[in-house]
Amino acid sequence: RFSFLASTKQIVSSTNNEDKVIVFERGDLVFVFNFHPENTYEGP
DSSP: OOHHHHOSOEEEEEEETTTTEEEEEETTEEEEEEOOSSOOOOOO
């Protein structure tokens, strides 16, 4: 059902300590996490 959990493809694509954002890929999915306490970010 959730094949991305068993995927061997796991890549940290980007980290930014100043913006406190982490982007990583697992399987065919891309995950973006924002840990900044004050800033929000939106895509185009």
